[in-house]
Amino acid sequence: MSADAPLLVVKDLTVSFRSDEGLVRAVGGISFSVEQREIVGVVGESGSGKSQTLLAIMGLIDSPNAIVSGSIRFMGQELIGLKRRALDAIRGRQIAMIFQDPMSALTPVHTIGNQIAEQVRAHEKVSAKAARPRAVQLLDAVGIANPDRVVDNYPHQLSGGMRQRAVIAMALSCNPALLVADEPTTALDVTVQAQILELIGRLRDQFGSAVILVTHDLGVVAEVADRVLVMYGGRFVEEGGKSSVFRAPLHPYTWGLFGSIPPMEGPRPARLAAITGIPPSLSDLPKGCAFSPRCAFRHDACLVQLPIMQGESHRAACLLPETTRRQFAVQRAGGVEMQR
Amino acid sequence: MVTALSFRLGQMVLVMFGISVVAFLIFFATPGADPSARIAGRNASQETLIQVRHDFGLDRPLPVQYGLMMNRLFVSRDLTSFVNRGQRVIPTVISAIPVTLSLVGGAAVLWVLGGLIVGVIAGATRGTFVDRALMILSLIGVSIPVFWLGEVANLLTQSRWHDSWLFSWVPPLGYIPLAENPWGWFKALVIPWFTLATLYVGLYGRVLRASLIEMMQEDFIRTARAKGIGERRVLLHHGLRTSLVAFVTMFGLDFGALVGGGALLTEVVFGLQGVGKLTYEALQTLDLPMILATVIYAAFFVVMANFVVDVVFVFIDPRARDVG
Numbered sequence: 001m002s003a004d005a006p007l008l009v010v011k012d013l014t015v016s017f018r019s020d021e022g023l024v025r026a027v028g029g030i031s032f033s034v035e036q037r038e039i040v041g042v043v044g045e046s047g048s049g050k051s052q053t054l055l056a057i058m059g060l061i062d063s064p065n066a067i068v069s070g071s072i073r074f075m076g077q078e079l080i081g082l083k084r085r086a087l088d089a090i091r092g093r094q095i096a097m098i099f100q101d102p103m104s105a106l107t108p109v110h111t112i113g114n115q116i117a118e119q120v121r122a123h124e125k126v127s128a129k130a131a132r133p134r135a136v137q138l139l140d141a142v143g144i145a146n147p148d149r150v151v152d153n154y155p156h157q158l159s160g161g162m163r164q165r166a167v168i169a170m171a172l173s174c175n176p177a178l179l180v181a182d183e184p185t186t187a188l189d190v191t192v193q194a195q196i197l198e199l200i201g202r203l204r205d206q207f208g209s210a211v212i213l214v215t216h217d218l219g220v221v222a223e224v225a226d227r228v229l230v231m232y233g234g235r236f237v238e239e240g241g242k243s244s245v246f247r248a249p250l251h252p253y254t255w256g257l258f259g260s261i262p263p264m265e266g267p268r269p270a271r272l273a274a275i276t277g278i279p280p281s282l283s284d285l286p287k288g289c290a291f292s293p294r295c296a297f298r299h300d301a302c303l304v305q306l307p308i309m310q311g312e313s314h315r316a317a318c319l320l321p322e323t324t325r326r327q328f329a330v331q332r333a334g335g336v337e338m339q340r
Numbered sequence: 341m342v343t344a345l346s347f348r349l350g351q352m353v354l355v356m357f358g359i360s361v362v363a364f365l366i367f368f369a370t371p372g373a374d375p376s377a378r379i380a381g382r383n384a385s386q387e388t389l390i391q392v393r394h395d396f397g398l399d400r401p402l403p404v405q406y407g408l409m410m411n412r413l414f415v416s417r418d419l420t421s422f423v424n425r426g427q428r429v430i431p432t433v434i435s436a437i438p439v440t441l442s443l444v445g446g447a448a449v450l451w452v453l454g455g456l457i458v459g460v461i462a463g464a465t466r467g468t469f470v471d472r473a474l475m476i477l478s479l480i481g482v483s484i485p486v487f488w489l490g491e492v493a494n495l496l497t498q499s500r501w502h503d504s505w506l507f508s509w510v511p512p513l514g515y516i517p518l519a520e521n522p523w524g525w526f527k528a529l530v531i532p533w534f535t536l537a538t539l540y541v542g543l544y545g546r547v548l549r550a551s552l553i554e555m556m557q558e559d560f561i562r563t564a565r566a567k568g569i570g571e572r573r574v575l576l577h578h579g580l581r582t583s584l585v586a587f588v589t590m591f592g593l594d595f596g597a598l599v600g601g602g603a604l605l606t607e608v609v610f611g612l613q614g615v616g617k618l619t620y621e622a623l624q625t626l627d628l629p630m631i632l633a634t635v636i637y638a639a640f641f642v643v644m645a646n647f648v649v650d651v652v653f654v655f656i657d658p659r660a661r662d663v664g
Contacts (some may be wrong), residue, residue: 058566064467084571092568099566104559107578108659118577154658167563323491 005076007178007210013070015052015061021283022335026052028234028285029070034178037204039211041225041242043218045279049213049234051100054180057212058082058097059087074178094121096171099183102163102188106155112139113151116170123174125276132158141206142199159261161192168199172207179203180212185220197223218257222246232292233280246315248329250316252295254326288289289319342569343447348650352643359639360632364406375422375628413633423627433615433633439515440614443456443606444598446529447536454541457547459587464575466553474545481542490535490609497531513611522597536603540594547590551583558582585657589649596645600638 004319015027015272027049034040055061056068072079074095079087089175091097099105106115117131120205126134132151142165155163164184165252171179181200185193201224203209215221221242228245230238230253249255261275273316277294286292292302297320307317318325367375371472376392379382384392388647393399397408410420421427462474497507509527516524555561563570564578604616615634622630652661 016386060562060565079448088568089572090568091566097563097566099563100560101559105563107564107582109581109657110577111658116570118573122567123571130409156659170563170567 007036007038008034008212009071009255010053010057011071011073013056013072014068015049015056016067016183017063018065018067019283023067024283025285026234026282027056030231030234030236032229032236032239034212035211036177037208037210039201039204039213039224039226040115040229041227042212042214042222042229042231043216043221045216047279047282048191048231049184049282050216050231052232052234054097054182054212054214057180058091058095060097088122092119092176094172094176095177095178095180096174098164098167098171098179098184099184100183102167105167106163108155109336111152111154112158112166112272116151116166116173120173123299132218134173135169138173139166141172142166142170143195160188160193164188164192164196165199168196169202172209174204175207176209177210178212180214182214184213185217186215192224193220200224204244230257233285234282236309236317237291238314238316239309240311244314248314248326250311250314250322250325251318252297252320252325252331253291254316256294262310289317348643348647352640352647355643356636356639360410360636361471362407362637363632364403364409364628367626367631370626373416376545378626379422404607406596409629413636414631416483420587421622421627421630423515423625423630424621426621429629429633433618433637436613436615437637438517439612440599440603440607440616442515442518442525442529442533442600443536443612443614444595444603445491445595446533447540447598447603448591448595450533450537451540451544454537455548455587458541459583460507460575460580461577462545462549462632463552466549469550478542481538483544484538486535486539487536487605487609493531493535494609507522515612515614520553532606532612535610536606537597543556544587544590548583548587551586552579555583581656585653587650588656592645592649592652593642596642597638600641601634602638604648 009309010033011022011031012029013027013031013299014025014029016023016129030049030053042050042053052061056081057072057074059082061068063138068080068081074090077090081089090282091160106112110118113132117128119126120126120131120134127315136147136151139150143161144150144165150158150162150166155166156164162309164187168184175209179200184200185196188196197220200213204211211224213220213225225242228238228240228242229236230245230251231322232253238245238249238254242252245254249258254273256273258273260275261272275294275297280286280290280293286303289301289307290299290304292298299319301319305319307319309315309317310322316325376389376396376398379396380388380392390399395536400408409419417428419429421429421432458474458478462471462478465471476602490509492512497510498513501507502510510526511524514528516528518525552575556575560582561574561578564574569577599615601614601616601619603614604620606612607614607617608620615637618630619638620635621627622634650660
């Protein structure tokens with residue numbers, strides 16, 4: 001493959017679960033790609049399919065009722081349908097994952113050092129003895145003070161932020177080309193959040209990794225991402241460069257997301273604008289645009305026609321005429337740009 | 341550590357004291373349990389009864405009687421049975437301990453191994469035919485009464501098929517000391533071991549399977565899979581390792597209870613003169629000194645087993661280490 005070919009190309013990825021209520025489609029045919037050393041932020045509400053997308057990339061959807069289809073090509077290799085052994089050669093080594101809740105992500109009965117060494121030794125011929133200084137080095141690299149001591153600690157002896165750093169150190173242990181992070185800061189204190197985000201931002205420079213960062217927090221995306229994907233009801237509704245999306249969001253759902261952030265300057269609003277209604281049930285998605293029941297700009301076409309992503313580098317899936325949306329976008333984004 | 345240990349010792353003494361008082365009182369509160377009538381024999385005259393009561397100290401106040409008995413049990417250690425005159429209680433119990441330990445120890449090895457194998461295989465093949473077959477088998481194992489299984493084993497190995505090549509090696513019922521004849525010891529105990537272990541293999545297999553399946557849903561299992569280590573390692577090094585906590589707790593309690601005399605059905609069926617059988621016989625004849633000795637011995641082992649579990653816990657669960 002050439003040096004500037006995308007690292008990861010996802011095409012028509014669908015994740016569905018057989019259930020009592022019929023087929024529940026968590027991810028409904030999404031396509032995107034990640035370039036080398038790129039940080040992509042995926043934003044959406046709970047249940048929008050963000051996490052399932054990541055788990056599908058990692059091959060971690062192991063429910064017997066799950067159906068994963070489409071194509072996930074990583075460095076030219078198809079990941080869907082890969083045998084366990086071949087998958088294990090890639091994950092942990094070339095693709096690594098950071099999880100949402102650091103409190104439960106580490107096995108409680110093994111030391112941090114052993115858990116890091118386990119991953120190193122799964123992919124490289126290293127003795128247990130040689131893996132230890134490597135673990136210390138990694139812990140140091142993710143900003144843990146006293147890495148010599150922490151390497152022999154058990155997870156319960158560390159704070160949440162420290163554990164998340166340890167998880168990140170573990171993820172980095174084999175210099176992965178791609179790091180997927182599933183809400184890595186949600187469970188942490190705000191101050192620790194900022195440190196972890198800074199760390200993730202630094203990873204690209206130090207380790208040259210691309211990152212897919214899933215979050216429901218636009219602030220997190222603003223902090224580190226190069227490109228933003230907005231997900232709703234198992235599909236992408238908007239995609240574009242961070243500055244472009246933050247300056248002029250093109251989808252009514254994205255407007256809603258920005259509207260629910262309190263402004264940093266000017267008079268304090270009596271009430272934050274919330275997106276009315278609740279996210280759709282994945283087993284019973286609306287026929288047309290998934291967002292239409294909650295959309296203030298809904299018209300007849302939205303109820304019957306499924307919008308597709310349109311545009312060049314900054315794309316959105318909406319049936320409103322683009323010129324209309326651009327007018328709104330400029331109006332809406334004014335306040336948002338100020339706070340960043 | 342020292343405080344924890346002395347706390348344990350204090351706890352053990354308290355438990356043993358409580359149990360000895362309860363056993364003592366139950367004995368005197370049981371209707372028709374007047375020991376002097378038993379000692380004196382049938383149709384004894386009133387004068388004889390009074391004489392017996394006086395001789396054995398049974399006419400003194402209860403606290404004094406309790407004190408005297410404890411003194412003879414623990415301090416002078418010359419307490420004798422009410423039923424078999426002259427039989428000293430303490431040497432009798434001590435001579436029964438190796439029998440019970442041999443029986444329960446061997447069975448424990450079998451049931452831990454069996455429970456691990458059944459639990460891990462069933463947990464790993466959850467929902468498949470193998471899992472269902474193992475679960476049905478273990479349910480059968482749990483449901484079979486141990487005395488029935490023992491009698492059937494005896495019937496086959498001692499009588500029906502004893503002359504066949506299969507069971508001709510089986511020695512007659514009873515215990516052969518390990519020091520005297522190790523091979524004979526093994527042969528005499530192997531069938532009791534399997535009989536006693538059957539219930540526990542089923543029980544432990546089922547518990548381990550449930551615990552393993554629960555653990556395999558945990559977030560850290562997903563982390564382990566994401567590391568690219570094989571599924572076997574995920575299952576054993578992360579799933580099983582964390583499931584062992586429940587397993588060890590159960591084992592400690594069961595082992596303590598069995599060594600404390602809980603294996604009495606197996607001992608009776610196989611004619612093994614262990615602590616359980618001793619208790620059983622003492623209860624039948626309401627032999628108070630013997631009952632007190634075996635009951636206190638049992639309490640000692642249950643508390644000891646709990647203590648050992650707590651120590652082992654510190655090794656298998658690092659979270660237990662930092663709790664004061």
